[in-house]
Amino acid sequence: MPRLNFTSPDGSETVVEAYSGYTVMEAAAVKEVYGIKADCGGCCACATCHIYVDPEWLKKLPPMDEYEDAMLDSTADRRENSRLACQIEITDDMDGFTAVVADNV
Numbered sequence: 687m688p689r690l691n692f693t694s695p696d697g698s699e700t701v702v703e704a705y706s707g708y709t710v711m712e713a714a715a716v717k718e719v720y721g722i723k724a725d726c727g728g729c730c731a732c733a734t735c736h737i738y739v740d741p742e743w744l745k746k747l748p749p750m751d752e753y754e755d756a757m758l759d760s761t762a763d764r765r766e767n768s769r770l771a772c773q774i775e776i777t778d779d780m781d782g783f784t785a786v787v788a789d790n791v
């Protein structure tokens with residue numbers, strides 16, 4: 687079971703044991719990771735699951751599609767390592783995945 691590490695905008699750190707096949711957003715929401723609002727429920731329509739993925743982990747993820755890219759463009763604080771947590775499916779090899787949660791609150 688992969689363990690995902692989050693640092694929230696308030697400085698709190700959360701480790702989430704997650705199931706493969708779910709999304710990073712779903713795993714974070716279950717544990718109420720601070721800053722993950724996920725207002726649209728994972729439809730790629732709100733950007734309130736915006737995270738900054740650790741650069742080493744970013745390289746290992748499948749590339750974002752055009753819809754995620756467009757939604758991230760709507761955020762004021764997009765960075766090179768920005769992703770939407772609802773668009774990242776968890777796989778068994780993601781143990782140790784690390785991300786900082788954007789200030790979505």
Ligand code: FES
Pocket residue numbers: 711723724725726727728729730731732733734735736757770771772773
């Ligand atoms: S939950 Fe809305 S875009 Fe991810």
